[in-house]
Amino acid sequence: MSLAFEHAQAVHNLLADVASHLDAEQWDDFLTCCNGEFQYKVTAFSADLGADMVWLEHDVKELKEMFSMIPKHVRMRGVLRRHVSPARITLIDGGEVSAASTVLLVHTAESGETKVIASGRYFDRIAFDAPDTPRLVSRHVALDTITWNPGLHVPV
Amino acid sequence: MSRNSREWEAPPQVPADHYVSSDIYVEQEVFDLEIDRIFRCQWKFACHESELPEKGDFRTVNHAEWPLLIHRGMDGVVRAFLNVCSHRSSLVATAPRGNAKVLTCFFHLWGFDSTGACTEITKPDGYSQCGAVSKGNMGLREVKCSVSLGMVFVNMDDEAEEFDAYVGNALEQLIEPMGTEPLEVFHLHRVQVNGNWKQWQETNMELYHEWGHVVNRTTSIMAKKYHEREWSVHPNGHGWLAPFKVEYTNYKGWDQRDALTLPGLTPGEFRVVDLFPNTTVIVRGSVIRIDTTIPVAPGITILEQRGLGIKGESAEDRRTRQKHHNQFWGPLGRNLSEDVIFVDAVAQANKRRAGLWGIFARHENMMSQDDEIMRAYYRVWSAMMGRPASNPLGRDVVAAMPTMLMEGPVK
Numbered sequence: 001m002s003l004a005f006e007h008a009q010a011v012h013n014l015l016a017d018v019a020s021h022l023d024a025e026q027w028d029d030f031l032t033c034c035n036g037e038f039q040y041k042v043t044a045f046s047a048d049l050g051a052d053m054v055w056l057e058h059d060v061k062e063l064k065e066m067f068s069m070i071p072k073h074v075r076m077r078g079v080l081r082r083h084v085s086p087a088r089i090t091l092i093d094g095g096e097v098s099a100a101s102t103v104l105l106v107h108t109a110e111s112g113e114t115k116v117i118a119s120g121r122y123f124d125r126i127a128f129d130a131p132d133t134p135r136l137v138s139r140h141v142a143l144d145t146i147t148w149n150p151g152l153h154v155p156v
Numbered sequence: 157m158s159r160n161s162r163e164w165e166a167p168p169q170v171p172a173d174h175y176v177s178s179d180i181y182v183e184q185e186v187f188d189l190e191i192d193r194i195f196r197c198q199w200k201f202a203c204h205e206s207e208l209p210e211k212g213d214f215r216t217v218n219h220a221e222w223p224l225l226i227h228r229g230m231d232g233v234v235r236a237f238l239n240v241c242s243h244r245s246s247l248v249a250t251a252p253r254g255n256a257k258v259l260t261c262f263f264h265l266w267g268f269d270s271t272g273a274c275t276e277i278t279k280p281d282g283y284s285q286c287g288a289v290s291k292g293n294m295g296l297r298e299v300k301c302s303v304s305l306g307m308v309f310v311n312m313d314d315e316a317e318e319f320d321a322y323v324g325n326a327l328e329q330l331i332e333p334m335g336t337e338p339l340e341v342f343h344l345h346r347v348q349v350n351g352n353w354k355q356w357q358e359t360n361m362e363l364y365h366e367w368g369h370v371v372n373r374t375t376s377i378m379a380k381k382y383h384e385r386e387w388s389v390h391p392n393g394h395g396w397l398a399p400f401k402v403e404y405t406n407y408k409g410w411d412q413r414d415a416l417t418l419p420g421l422t423p424g425e426f427r428v429v430d431l432f433p434n435t436t437v438i439v440r441g442s443v444i445r446i447d448t449t450i451p452v453a454p455g456i457t458i459l460e461q462r463g464l465g466i467k468g469e470s471a472e473d474r475r476t477r478q479k480h481h482n483q484f485w486g487p488l489g490r491n492l493s494e495d496v497i498f499v500d501a502v503a504q505a506n507k508r509r510a511g512l513w514g515i516f517a518r519h520e521n522m523m524s525q526d527d528e529i530m531r532a533y534y535r536v537w538s539a540m541m542g543r544p545a546s547n548p549l550g551r552d553v554v555a556a557m558p559t560m561l562m563e564g565p566v567k
Binding site for chain 2: 049065066068073076148
């Protein structure tokens with residue numbers, strides 16, 4: 001079974017919208033891209049330990065609580081951009097789609113100085129809630145970076 | 157009322173051990189002296205023994221600007237060596253971790269056994285005219301090493317006092333939570349802090365700054381008995397705080413930590429032990445954090461932070477413990493990342509001496525936010541350095557204006 005062009009296009013647009021909403025810190029808009037069972041997880045591989053570490057694991061309720069507290073926290077000032085590669089998308093069982101892409105998290109300070117602060121991969125699962133509306137079912141961010149910058153308090 | 161330059165540059169009108177000069181954070185001369193007089197002669201946390209679980213396992217770390225190799229020998233004993241081959245001074249091990257029955261330098265394949273003895277010189281007959289270059293006298297340079305409550309400490313000074321004497325009773329609070337069941341490091345991340353290494357240690361001792369963290373304000377400062385905990389100070393500069401219960405549910409969306417309580421603790425119990433010069437162990441009911449720093453330059457520090465749980469626990473328990481760890485201390489957590497920003501803000505002001513002084517003048521009968529822990533730390537620092545932290549370069553300081561002197565010392 002292959003994915004219809006319109007569906008493939010919708011998946012790519014969804015992934016672009018997710019990155020755009022996260023960059024703009026439009027948390028409600030980000031959550032509209034996710035279905036109610038959405039699971040978000042960040043891991044990083046430690047060469048020191050020879051193992052993967054879990055850095056964050058949240059469902060929708062936990063994400064909402066996290067987002068609601070962000071304004072109360074001390075944060076690194078400036079703008080974060082997620083530079084996401086074109087995703088390799090694959091139709092999997094149950095009509096869901098898996099999407100794999102690479103991501104660079106880039107910070108630009110208010111002074112204009114830009115730094116790459118993290119490198120990793122997105123592994124997404126996407127389902128079609130309505131016939132033509134894809135939503136994220138899960139996102140696994142697998143980071144290569146373990147030397148981390150000051151506080152993000154936001155999803156990668 | 158604002159102050160003019162003379163008033164700004166005058167030392168704070170408090171006793172000399174109640175403030176430090178920003179020179180201790182930014183001056184290369186001070187940093188170089190710290191490497192010689194503190195880091196090359198004091199005990200320093202290197203790693204946790206769970207990072208070397210099997211015979212032959214090794215870890216490589218940096219300490220006092222030197223590469224070290226920590227190795228669990230074939231006899232099960234953990235030893236430390238300079239990670240430097242005795243032949244051409246190449247690194248012996250180049251990976252952060254590995255396993256080797258024989259430590260073989262990858263450059264010319266010289267080999268060393270678990271005790272650091274040289275056991276292999278490639279084509280040794282080439283040295284037949286130089287008797288000094290032989291297996292018998294080309295061993296690795298061993299470094300003093302001690303394992304306490306699973307933590308591996310090293311000391312570069314062969315003549316240093318033994319670890320137990322150095323640390324005294326500072327680890328007593330950790331004996332039950334860290335010494336009852338085998339622990340395991342499940343988290344290790346680093347942060348490049350754009351500030352001085354002592355600034356990071358201050359974040360673990362000067363608890364007055366907890367007002368700046370929303371998570372500490374709500375779960376700790378607003379909790380009962382937060383201000384009733386007393387600091388204990390060891391003559392070697394270590395310090396520890398009496399335990400208390402953190403109210404995790406005060407932070408939106410968080411559960412109380414009633415499960416997975418570590419041995420010897422009550423649910424949600426908090427303990428902290430600061431070891432001079434730059435290691436802190438913090439226990440939060442179900443999870444332990446060890447952090448230490450690697451000074452790179454006066455204004456650059458690598459923070460290394462480990463999270464520990466019970467070795468061999470179920471996947472479900474580990475998941476819960478990781479969650480507890482990450483809420484406060486994870487790279488995407490609510491607390492630690494803010495400290496990095498605080499340190500950076502101070503470092504920016506100190507860099508070119510716009511900021512001149514750090515004041516540690518709070519007196520609260522040795523309770524949580526009393527600065528005596530900081531004063532004690534800097535008294536030890538000053539004694540080791542042979543220079544006061546209030547004026548380490550012997551600068552001619554600007555005298556205070558008469559009006560300021562008339563106001564008298566801060567009480």
